[in-house]
Amino acid sequence: MAIYTYESFSVFRFREEKRRKGIYTRQVILLFFVHFTCFLTICIKTGELQYLFFYAFQQLAVFAALVLFELCYPAVNRLILHNMCMLLVIGFVTLTRLDMRLAVRQFVIVLMSMAVAMAIPYVMRRLKDLKNYSWLYALVGTLPLLTVLLLGNTTYGSKLSYSIFGISFQPSEFIKIVFVFFIASALYKSAGLLQVAYVTAVAGSHVLLLVASRDLGSALIFFVVYVLMVFLATRNFWYLLLGVGGGCGASVIAYRLFRHVQVRVQAWKDPWSVIDGEGYQITQSLFSLGRGGLFGLGLFQGAPGDIPKVERDFIFSAVSEEMGLIVALCVIMVSLSCFIMFMNISMRLKDRFYQLAAFGMGILYIFQVFLTIGGDTKFIPLTGVTLPLVSYGGSSIMTTLIMFSIIEGLYIIRQDEGAVNVKKKSKAAGGRQKAGRTEAERAGEGEGDKNEESPFGEEWDGKEKETP
């Protein structure tokens, strides 16, 4: 029996790899196939039919999301959409395996978020003057953070959330988006010293508020987004250097000031010596990774529950243990492909404001992925942020979904832009398209949006070959 599961796992994992190259329909089929196989395994292993019902609901929801998005927005970027659903599905499966109750809650939140997300591209097309509210973004950004600092609930030594009507929110998650919009709106016209100073002041207050509420992971994300966006807006390497230098300085100060930063660095440097205390989480995560091997132990065969807070910060280890390192690396690559697509969209956007926004979101997303996976695998010290779309966490998942749909919105706007200057664009992009097409043809891709793959086509291919 074990062998059978093992075999079935390895088979569809390899096919999932190819999914990336294949046509989008094949992506969808594989998406459903992965989803179905995982739940079938769960049902066989547990012998409980309730999982099957849950699966049916999930399947319907994912299907509805795919169809509705495509119906409402024919111009939608399907790669991002599919990647999003793939990550959600992996998240559902893992959460179902870890804790059915959490999975159901997650599912409800996702449904709600999807509904919100669905409307976003439409709204964005209508609201042409999004770019003019920088002071509003600043206010909307800082005020909730201040509220959290003053009134928030304390969990694990950090003030992260506050509750309204019994539902707890983690505002720092939502504010990430507002923050990106703020920087974009403040810098899109010109990026003179004055604007930069203004942005720095507001960004600084965000970061300091987060630091004051001991949410250092988020503070770091905000900071990196700020530095890189300023760098893009000014095209000035000195800002980048200054930012990196300032970041290093700040880390040293944070290390001195906060005990729990010291604890985490210690647990990162040598977790084995403090395995009973600070290092417990990270060592359990490493065990989990090690146990899984390439193909994983199979759902319900491992012991990912041994890792404290596995459903949030360590979901990557849980995926890796039971579904195998190959799947885990696929998750990384799917995330990375989202990021590259974000960057692509950002590059194509003519409007400076939208370009900055897309860029900011991309950084936001990928840096968070980096922090959590790097933390889980002892690549960097643990920061305690979630893996977007996969981890459990209402605010996190809602934010990420909104973010993805904003990107979709930007993508659609870009195509509107394109429609206006069809001739101009096709001329400029001619050379690239050619490269993109050969790439796509080699990969056996007959249709789809070719030009968007172009600058990274080569990389795509390289990465695909790396894992199997």
Added chain:
Amino acid sequence: MGKNGTGKKKKRHKNREILLVSYFFVFLFLGMMTYICVYVYQNQEVMINNSYNAGQQILVAQNRRGSIMARGGEVLAETITQADGSEIRRYPYDSLFSHVVGYSTKGKTGIEDKMNYYLIQSNAPLNEKMDNGMKDRKNPGDNVYTTLDVKMQEAANRALGIYEGAIVASDPKTGEVLAMVSKPDFNPNEISEIWEEVLEDDESGLLLNRASQGLYPPGSTFKIVTALEYIHENPSTYTDYSFTCNGSIKIDGSRIQCYHGTNHGKVDFERSFAKSCNTSFANMGTKVDRSSFDKTLDKLLFGKALPFDLESSVSTVKVKQDMTAEEQMQIAIGQGETLVTPLHMNLITCAIANDGILQQPYVVDHVENSNGAVLKRFSSPGTTEMMTQQEAYILQGLMREVVETGTATRLQGCPYTAAGKTGSAEYNSDRDSHAWFTGYAPAEDPQICVTVIIEGAGSGGDYAVPIARRVFDAYFDAADGEN
């Protein structure tokens, strides 16, 4: 991945910043992914062996623990599934290999502990695993083959008899450990039954592997080290050394006596060593340079973890810059605060026998799957240069003389030629002593190094040497039988 170079050419100047950042993250992630794979691959063994890891239980539930074998293929430990499906770990030789093989219930020790990772894995052929899976049977675990020789172990065990102590026998050329006996011993088959008793009894140290973990004052065997240092400092003039022994020496008000107050008269360097003259060596001890001595001790692995698979203790010598004459003299004759393990003494002897180079010891030779296919081979983990070839030659000569004319004359008249050094290490104020012998044979072409310690027996020459002789005899008898 190698195609990124061409990708860069298409870089558009306008979006340089975005591309830069994108490439940065792409490389960061590629780095991270490589790191994850490498880390997982490299640390798998360490992680599975960690007792905090639940993975062990998972493997234990799937596989039947593998067997441990002696070098001749004799089973030292195996797991047997009983009719009712329960498993027991059986040790056919009862207490003979109790410490070195160890036990695996009630915690794990010895080879059972160190090789746990391999024993709980199963690399049985896939079709066999599939078949077992269907029939709901466990897979056979991988088997561990050791370098231990049942005949040698039996001989050493018999030679030690009712005494408490330890014997280590190893091959100086390859680093293979042939026998490792520690007494008192226990029967690992009955570990569960005697567990309570063992825990309550904190005097006998029943579970301690004295051969590698027992720390004893080295007594006169340490004179090997003192002699080495003296030769090291006086490479051309050590033969001119001369001392008149009156049975005792007194420097700065502290007195060192020869064993039983024996008066050795006028002795040169060789004679001091052969007769194990305490007063002469105490005199030497006050003459050596301390920082140089420190370096020599360092090279001989004092104060360092020994390069060995199983648990071992760290030997200690306290050489300080400002030592009184008494401390210096005590160190020179291996008394005072100096403590060594029998294994360590054996390694130093091996290095001398192997012309100054220690071939680091090992006890596990290879791992096989249940079908006999070799999965992994182990060999000596490496070499350590403990002394120069020249110094080793001189020490070989000195140790040969100990057997010829000195304190180990009971090793004369054998079909082989032995060399070594005795020791009688006092461990209390009543002048009771542990009997030591460490040596090798044949002197011309060393094949086996034996180190013996017997607790509280008396002088090394009278008690330890005959026991070592029986171990040598067993080795060469067996060798003759083979020829």
